[in-house]
Amino acid sequence: MSDETTRMRARAAGIADPDVQLRRLTIGPRRRTEEVLAAAAAVFAERGFHGASTQDIADRLGMRQASLYYYFASKEAALEQVCQRGIERIIGDTEVIAAGPGSVAERLAMVMRRHVEPLADNCASVRAYLHEVRFLPKEARRRIGRLARRYERVVEGLLEQGIASGEVRADLDIEIARDAILGMCNHAAHWPGKEPGGAMAHVAEELIRLVLRGIATERPDVVAG
Amino acid sequence: MSDETTRMRARAAGIADPDVQLRRLTIGPRRRTEEVLAAAAAVFAERGFHGASTQDIADRLGMRQASLYYYFASKEAALEQVCQRGIERIIGDTEVIAAGPGSVAERLAMVMRRHVEPLADNCASVRAYLHEVRFLPKEARRRIGRLARRYERVVEGLLEQGIASGEVRADLDIEIARDAILGMCNHAAHWPGKEPGGAMAHVAEELIRLVLRGIATERPDVVAG
Amino acid sequence: MSDETTRMRARAAGIADPDVQLRRLTIGPRRRTEEVLAAAAAVFAERGFHGASTQDIADRLGMRQASLYYYFASKEAALEQVCQRGIERIIGDTEVIAAGPGSVAERLAMVMRRHVEPLADNCASVRAYLHEVRFLPKEARRRIGRLARRYERVVEGLLEQGIASGEVRADLDIEIARDAILGMCNHAAHWPGKEPGGAMAHVAEELIRLVLRGIATERPDVVAG
Amino acid sequence: MSDETTRMRARAAGIADPDVQLRRLTIGPRRRTEEVLAAAAAVFAERGFHGASTQDIADRLGMRQASLYYYFASKEAALEQVCQRGIERIIGDTEVIAAGPGSVAERLAMVMRRHVEPLADNCASVRAYLHEVRFLPKEARRRIGRLARRYERVVEGLLEQGIASGEVRADLDIEIARDAILGMCNHAAHWPGKEPGGAMAHVAEELIRLVLRGIATERPDVVAG
């Protein structure tokens, strides 16, 4: 009875199950953990943390609910790991980029591209991070918050550099500008209809142009793009 | 026993109960419905739709949980009504403003102010609308979507007018700009720490300046603020 | 809000409401009570006692749930009154018929006709009585049982007379025969597809023939029909 | 506290709990599912589908109410499985009997005996089937209906054969006769007071005699019993 139920669920979730058994034998243990977290991320992103059940996650994996607990200690722990992957994905190599060569405008543009990219790819952990961090217990939220802060520093740093170099107008409120930029980029997560690839790239470039003009000093020749 | 339980809950939720009996007699029936929806909005905004229980709502009202169902048919129906109030609050009189006098920049600035205001006031229905609409069943989502579309039209219309009049640069992708603007404004909902009043007003003005510069043609004298 | 709800319900239940107000003023008080019990009977018959809600009854009347309690003291009390009407409808004038003229076969045939008739008419109180008496509290069940017993006596009496007169074979177990006859007749309630009128009358005659032959002595000429 | 509650309930329901733990280890998994359905059948038969609560079922099993949902997906699903067992119990080997040797009268008598037997044994699933199928959702009712149809065909088939062979009078309306026979047999379910064994067997034989005489041609020597 339970057996049939599981298979039905797996099928309903659009998961092929024939080779699951096989895969289990052929790939390493870490990989499976990653799969589980990816499934959790997908479900959290789609239904929200509280709207998602561990059963949903298990279904997506062709696994029983109870088995999940081999991979994470609790649903909340799973969310924390998902969020960590999400924010890490956003941070990516932006710190390296920001510290690298190029004008502030160029570097900020690259950072923004990196931010919108995973959303364009519909990256579940990033989406889950954006909407669901707030449901993490305080302690975990603080841990994730420390990572998020690093990313905020990247953008702030660029804006500060821009002001110092004259590329960015001096009257800009850096914190607000930073939040505005992040808000605009994050908002890209709300366009579920946009397919990845060309369209989203266009969106990113348009956003970048908007921002660069918005923050630039009155020397249009400075503006990239 | 149940009675004590309720009182405990009400107290735990920080609600004074002594005059509840009185209030029931003194205020009209419509009002009570509004109170219930306000409580629902607050709870949905704070904990998310799925994270909020109807018990939480009842507690906030000093009411028994079953009694809520006198006012709404289901939790989802409550969410729809909350969301409707949220989007209506955002729309507000923006259509009138947009159709009114003044330059595009001035009118867009006013519209943005109106958008950020309720978030600054921590308006629960608006916050609930922004984060929780997506959990409405399809049919309801469509109904709310129709309202949201009206607001989007307001912003689009202004941008179009701006392009026509030369105030806004012609190469702007209107849809993207519209989403960017809304995204930035909505993002204000993510600053729960900001107290209302001066600070948020400052934020709004800064955002407005950013946007106006971002979309303006290269004639700085046109830009407001 | 509640008002709209009620109208929606009334409409959904296929009840015209425009003249309800009028009717209330024009017809006597007893009548209204009968209407309420008829509605209760219909709902009990259709959904079973426990499956029927007082709301269902109110809907059918275009009335609010609370108003029902003006007409009956409790749902169980309503069921008792419905059942009483049901069994009384079955008893009808069968006692008179049984005491009247004609052969046993003729009189039994008439009694059976009277039994099947209300089922053919889809008489709600009779259907409700047959299926739902068992959910009455003991005391009420006993009261109704006394009435039912009267009807059983009618059939038993006819069978006894038949044996005495030689019309019915002497080896017949009267109690069993009585139950068999009632069982067959009651079973007519299970044919919801049969429209009233000719078809059901045909069914009744066929049942009568079956029974009369079944109980008759080996003198086929005695058998009616 | 909950623990005591359960024990109290189990005791109140007349269930011994000491060896429950033991039983769990000693009997196979399929068995447990059967036990659960048997308990459901008993409760449905006794109180009606809507009058029975899942708590009642759990009590009878010494199980927590939530645990039932491991064995069935919903109360309605449980009813469907119960009804299936009920109608299957009635069908039993009647198709084999009907296709076997012997006169139509002999075979019909055996079929009727098989029908009344489970009712005499107070078989819960059969009683539940008879009274509660109507509360199944349409789709399920159709599924069960297909099985019921098979049984009806058995009786119809015998009557047709009887007419063909001259054992049964040709003017008999087969559908009505079939329903009358089933109705009479089913009605045996309404005698809850009758203890199994001799008494019910006597009832069955009496019913059979009634029916056979009722349907027979005017050649009394043909009639069995």
Added chain:
DNA sequence: TATGAATGAGATTTCATTCAT
């Protein structure tokens, strides 16, 4: 590495009923 069986807590929702008006 994964599962079957079960559970405690709690969720939403329904229901019969009450009572002041």
Added chain:
DNA sequence: TATGAATGAAATCTCATTCAT
């Protein structure tokens, strides 16, 4: 005669989690 507002109790069902295997 009927209703609006509310309630206590209970119903069905879901969920995260545990634990022996």
